[in-house]
Amino acid sequence: MSRLSLTSVGSTAAQTHPYILVTYKGSSIAVPRADCSQYGECVRLSECQIFKMTGLMRAIRNAFPVLQDTDDKMLVIEAVIPRASNAVQIVPTLWPHIYDTVTEIVVRTPPTEAEERMKMITEVATSTVSVNMPDGKTLKFEINLNYADARDLKLLIQKKIGVPVERQVLSLHNMKWVNKRDGTSGYAQTGTEIFEDDALIECYVSPGDTLRMRLTRKPQEAPVLDVVVRSGR
Structure with a gap:
């Protein structure tokens, strides 16, 4: 019906x-x-x-x-x-x-998979994470650290300030003691990049943490070359 x-x-x-x-x-x-x-x-x-x-x-x-x-x-x-x-x-x-x-x-239509995922990320078991922007401003997000990965956070940043996901690089703002994936413990250094291959909680991001976002350079367009082809007789 x-x-x-x-x-x-x-x-x-x-x-x-x-x-x-x-x-x-x-x-x-x-x-x-x-x-x-x-x-x-x-x-x-x-x-x-x-x-x-x-x-x-x-x-x-x-x-x-x-x-x-x-x-x-x-x-x-x-x-x-x-x-x-x-x-x-x-x-x-x-x-x-x-x-x-x-x-x-x-x-209304049923939510898409992307909309369902975003709902899980922003509404279920969320924690506060702050991100320092290149212009000195700080953005705060309520996000599910056990579910969201770095790309999800980048999408939220893109919605707020318009910076494309592809140009964003997220990293830890402060050095912190962490339990590493290999079972050992140690310090994650300031500037450690947060990759998109796992949930944020597995990338050393904890509730209340402050991250840093920097921009990569825009890709340079390859120059257009005019090629003249001459045919011999």
Whole structure:
């Protein structure tokens, strides 16, 4: 069963409004409301409802091309109706009674693997880690040290300041006593680089630590050479 998230208001205003506001991941676009009146009275009610819902789904996909290949069953449909404080799921048999009064739709899709991973990284068993930036500023992150690796932290930094992951190098800011992977203990020196091959906790990053981020040089573009080819006779 496909599902959508909707907001319903008074019937008078909604019935006279030719558009439905569709919101997906924070972006909103007005789409035309499908109308069977152009076909006259010869269209049966059941056919009209199918036409309306088919038209709505087509309009949603046209408004958000990223949903073009998404199956209807993967679209989450909920409705905010009068006297309901939260969005509620709408069963298919109810749609014929509310379609003409719906004025706003919020379309949701199941989270991707990347979104699920980011949720685990930023919401589950998190610890505070600070990162000193090249400009002297310090950013703080709540991150799951047992799950996240250095690349995950770099992605969070990229979201905050726009520096591409590929140009970031993370290292320890202070020397610290650590248990090494080979079973021995010793000091991890200041400037020890934190690689992307394991969880941060296994790369000597502990709760409350301060790290340092530096930038690598931009890769130099290879010069373009003009080659002249002469053919002999």
